[in-house]
Amino acid sequence: MTRQHADVERRLSELRATLHHHNHCYHVLDAPEIADAEYDGLFDELLSLEASHPYLITEDSPSQRVGAGPAAQFEKIQHRQPMLSLDKSTDADELRDWMLRCRSRLGDASGLDFICEPKIDGVAVALTYRDGLLVSAATRGDGLIGENILANVRTIASVPLRLVGADIPQAFEVRGEIYMAHRDFDAFNERAAQQQQKPLLNPRNGAAGSLRQLDSRITASRPLTMFCYSAGWIDGDWQPQTHAEVLRQFALWGFRTNPMTEEVGGLEGCLDYIQRLQDARNSLGYDIDGIVIKVNQLALQEELGNVTRKPRWAIAFKYPAEEATTRLVDVDFQVGRTGAITPVARLQPVFVGGVTVTNATLHNIDEIQRLGLRIGDQVMIRRAGDVIPQVRGVLLSQRPADSSAVVIPERCPACGSQVERAGGEIVIRCSGSVNSCPAQRKEGIRHFASRLALDIDGLGDKIIEQLVEKGMVSDAADLFELDVEALSGLERMAQKSAENLCAAIAASKQTTLPRFIYALGIREVGEATAHSLAMHFGTLEDLRNADLEALEEVADVGPVVARSIYDYVHNADNLRVLDALLASGVNWPAIQRDEAAQPLAGQTWVLTGALDVMSRNEAKAALQLLGAKVAGSVSAKTSVVVAGPGAGSKLAKATALDINVVDEEQFLAFLQEAGIDIPNG
Numbered sequence: 001m002t003r004q005h006a007d008v009e010r011r012l013s014e015l016r017a018t019l020h021h022h023n024h025c026y027h028v029l030d031a032p033e034i035a036d037a038e039y040d041g042l043f044d045e046l047l048s049l050e051a052s053h054p055y056l057i058t059e060d061s062p063s064q065r066v067g068a069g070p071a072a073q074f075e076k077i078q079h080r081q082p083m084l085s086l087d088k089s090t091d092a093d094e095l096r097d098w099m100l101r102c103r104s105r106l107g108d109a110s111g112l113d114f115i116c117e118p119k120i121d122g123v124a125v126a127l128t129y130r131d132g133l134l135v136s137a138a139t140r141g142d143g144l145i146g147e148n149i150l151a152n153v154r155t156i157a158s159v160p161l162r163l164v165g166a167d168i169p170q171a172f173e174v175r176g177e178i179y180m181a182h183r184d185f186d187a188f189n190e191r192a193a194q195q196q197q198k199p200l201l202n203p204r205n206g207a208a209g210s211l212r213q214l215d216s217r218i219t220a221s222r223p224l225t226m227f228c229y230s231a232g233w234i235d236g237d238w239q240p241q242t243h244a245e246v247l248r249q250f251a252l253w254g255f256r257t258n259p260m261t262e263e264v265g266g267l268e269g270c271l272d273y274i275q276r277l278q279d280a281r282n283s284l285g286y287d288i289d290g291i292v293i294k295v296n297q298l299a300l301q302e303e304l305g306n307v308t309r310k311p312r313w314a315i316a317f318k319y320p321a322e323e324a325t326t327r328l329v330d331v332d333f334q335v336g337r338t339g340a341i342t343p344v345a346r347l348q349p350v351f352v353g354g355v356t357v358t359n360a361t362l363h364n365i366d367e368i369q370r371l372g373l374r375i376g377d378q379v380m381i382r383r384a385g386d387v388i389p390q391v392r393g394v395l396l397s398q399r400p401a402d403s404s405a406v407v408i409p410e411r412c413p414a415c416g417s418q419v420e421r422a423g424g425e426i427v428i429r430c431s432g433s434v435n436s437c438p439a440q441r442k443e444g445i446r447h448f449a450s451r452l453a454l455d456i457d458g459l460g461d462k463i464i465e466q467l468v469e470k471g472m473v474s475d476a477a478d479l480f481e482l483d484v485e486a487l488s489g490l491e492r493m494a495q496k497s498a499e500n501l502c503a504a505i506a507a508s509k510q511t512t513l514p515r516f517i518y519a520l521g522i523r524e525v526g527e528a529t530a531h532s533l534a535m536h537f538g539t540l541e542d543l544r545n546a547d548l549e550a551l552e553e554v555a556d557v558g559p560v561v562a563r564s565i566y567d568y569v570h571n572a573d574n575l576r577v578l579d580a581l582l583a584s585g586v587n588w589p590a591i592q593r594d595e596a597a598q599p600l601a602g603q604t605w606v607l608t609g610a611l612d613v614m615s616r617n618e619a620k621a622a623l624q625l626l627g628a629k630v631a632g633s634v635s636a637k638t639s640v641v642v643a644g645p646g647a648g649s650k651l652a653k654a655t656a657l658d659i660n661v662v663d664e665e666q667f668l669a670f671l672q673e674a675g676i677d678i679p680n681g
């Protein structure tokens, strides 16, 4: 062996070890230690050394994750132990019954412990490691015979190709779930939309479809990841005692295990876990369809055994499904406050996410094309938490023969004005104005009264509709002319409700300048921009007198937003309403903009994960009030990161960059000290 050859071999093994380590930090621990560019530099060096010394390439080299060429078909693999499915429970009684059955079967069940983990909605796989190397990966198949998808699984960065650490058994099987995280799924679909390709229906479908590719180079381009959740057979002298011990050992060997796994005490502990995970369900960053509860002691698992194809030692607790399929009955077009026309899917009622859904948003007309929707189609609906139901995709195989195209309107459905689509915009708009279009008028008033604007309690959609249709209100200022007598004349409005509403309207006159600016409904001016404008100009007068240049000096205001504000305050109709609002007594306390009131001036904060007590918007507004900038991503310039449960890559990045991280409790304490009102949790 030449000297040079030995040097290359040493460098290659050094590079592989370093790359394995950083791969593990990034994909398994969610805690990168080096910048992406640095990783890429090392990876390039590996590729170029291997290219010039191809005989030194090893199976477990990080370069070998890129995917092989197409295979003719998947080879069948017989599972040494069947891959089972789980019994289901949906309430506390069923769970209690299962626990009682375990106890009574075991006779003496004094030491019986349970362990809970999220039930990942992905694809089950069984991995075989021999001498620490990944040698096989099989799908569940029918539970007895699966398919060998090794080439595809090798492309998944969080699956170790070679294990690290001590006491690795000679051969053993690891089981787990391969899935696509929400962030990766969204990014994938965004790219698909740009390239005019069909979107993935849901992350589970995305994972299953990616693993089914005969060409593993396609799988390599799909962002998949894996949680390992149990050991299958073991050849060697590893004899773990508990499931928790298996998972701990897995993590030491380099597998990714679910950090939400918890050993719990009895039924109460399980129910508490189930509730906590249900609350956190939408901030986990991946789909779960329930919880798996397992007997922790492996000896007791063995004693309990299996019934046909289900273990007696584990049970699933299922959450309400967040997805369902139903029929698209029609597409309606709704006119918003700024004249933007949004398509809304009318659906055959379907129970999903715990409620009956009849409508779903379609965002814009491009979305109709992207999804390839036709009236009559069977569609996949998703409703997660309080999020507005969405149409995920069309089940093309179930398209009825009499499906019909969605017709995009040429005239505004509310006022009949021509519909226009400005160059480059993805929205279509009513060309009429708030003066001619009743839909824009209603929406403008609804916005004015909404929670983040003047917050008029009791002024609901039905009332606004009547007020506008009867000609009692044509702009926001008219609201302050209403009296109890006029209001009690409305349908289904009792004297007492009319009095309450009148009082709420009067009370709303006392507001703040940011709320007032937001309430005006200026196009492009959301709550955050309204806040920046108020803080920057301090008075409505100064905002009205600002020229385009002055407007663009405001944080987050670019030329388009500046032009929109400028046009708004130079429109005679708008000025008339503004003056009428002031004349009717709408007022706000003067804004203090001295340094003392802005202790966070010059700082940049980032919010990530779920917040319990405050909404994101409230937290953001509070920070801005104190002078901080609120950014969407973590960088070296970030001052503080507020991290709630479910925080992922942003938290990891903050930790890697040594940035100050606080939890919600610390954040609230800080706000309280700074004199900010905290909503009641």
Ligand code: IVH
Pocket (backbone or CB within 6 Å): 083, 084, 085, 086, 117, 118, 119, 120, 121, 122, 123, 124, 140, 176, 177, 229, 230, 292, 310, 311, 314, 316
């Ligand atoms: S344990 C005996 N743990 O659920 C079966 N399964 O309905 C042991 N699954 O096919 C499975 N997350 O694909 C287990 N944390 C978890 C899981 C999990 C998802 C899937 C798995 C299995 C199905 C059973």
